[in-house]
Amino acid sequence: MVNTASSSYLVDLDTLLVRMRESDDPAQLATWVIEFISTTFAPTLIWLATYDDYHHQMIGQGGICLMADYAPLRSPVPLDPGSLIEQVVIEQQLITIPDLPQETRMGRWQQESKQLGVQGCLLVPICFKRRTFGLVLMGTQAWGAFIDDNEKALLGMLLGQYAASLYHIEQTWQQQATKQAAAPLLNLGNAIRQGNTLDERLRIALDHIRHLYLKARPSLRSMPSPTSKAFFSFCSAANPKEPRVMPS
Structure with missing residues (x-):
C-alpha cells in the first residue's frame, strides 16, 4: 500500500x-x-x-x-x-x-x-x-x-x-481516414472537367474509378477498425x- x-x-x-x-x-x-x-x-x-x-x-x-x-x-x-x-x-x-x-x-x-x-x-x-x-x-x-x-x-x-x-x-485517426477517402473524389471532379464532350467525361470518370478501385482494394483489406485489435x-x-x- x-x-x-x-x-x-x-x-x-x-x-x-x-x-x-x-x-x-x-x-x-x-x-x-x-x-x-x-x-x-x-x-x-x-x-x-x-x-x-x-x-x-x-x-x-x-x-x-x-x-x-x-x-x-x-x-x-x-x-x-x-x-x-x-x-x-x-x-x-x-x-x-x-x-x-x-x-x-x-x-x-x-x-x-x-x-x-x-x-x-x-x-x-x-x-x-x-x-x-x-x-x-x-x-x-x-x-x-x-x-x-x-x-x-x-x-x-x-x-x-x-x-x-x-x-x-481514435478521433484523429478517423479524421485522417475521412480526409484520405475524400481526396480521390476531389481529384475525380477535377479530372472530369478536363473532358470537352460528354463521352470524354464519361470515359475519364470510368478510367478514374477503375484505377481507384484497383488501388484501394488491397488497402481496404488491411484497414483496421478503430475498435479492432x-x-x-x-x-x-x-x-x-x-x-x-x-x-x-
Whole structure:
C-alpha cells in the first residue's frame, strides 16, 4: 500500500498525465500506465487490456507477472459470458476479488492463480465518455483488498487519462481516414472537367474509378477498425516490447 498523500506520488502522476495528454502513441501510453502501477503499487500481477467491442474480447497490451512468456499479457482473450471481466466491461464498475483461486468466474486467471502467485485481485475499468476502453487486472499475494479509496482515486485519474488519450487518438485517426477517402473524389471532379464532350467525361470518370478501385482494394483489406485489435496493437507491432517478468 502506498501513501497517496505523498507529494512525490502526486508530482509523478501530474507529470505523467501531462505526457499522456501530449502522446499519440497507444503503445507508449500502455507502457507508462504499466510502469506507474508497478512502481506505485508493486503488485505481483498487472494485466492491461483494451476492449475490442466488435469481437467482444480483450486485447492484452502488456503487463508483469511471475510466469515467463505468459500469453494473455499480449494476446486476445475472449470474454466468457457471465465472467467478472465481462461484468466490469459492461457495468464499468471496479470489482475486488479477495481470493482469486476460489473465484470460478475468472476463467484461466483463477485456474492459473497459483502459478501467477496471486490471491487478492482487483479489476478496474478504463472508461471515457461512458465507453469502456479496457481494464486493468492487478493481483497480489495477499488475501483481500490491497488498495484503499485514496489509492483507487489515484488509479482512476491515471486510467481516466489513458482512456481519454485513446479516445483522442481514435478521433484523429478517423479524421485522417475521412480526409484520405475524400481526396480521390476531389481529384475525380477535377479530372472530369478536363473532358470537352460528354463521352470524354464519361470515359475519364470510368478510367478514374477503375484505377481507384484497383488501388484501394488491397488497402481496404488491411484497414483496421478503430475498435479492432489492429488499431490498438499497431504501434506495439511497430515497436514490440516483451512482457516484464518479476523475479521469483
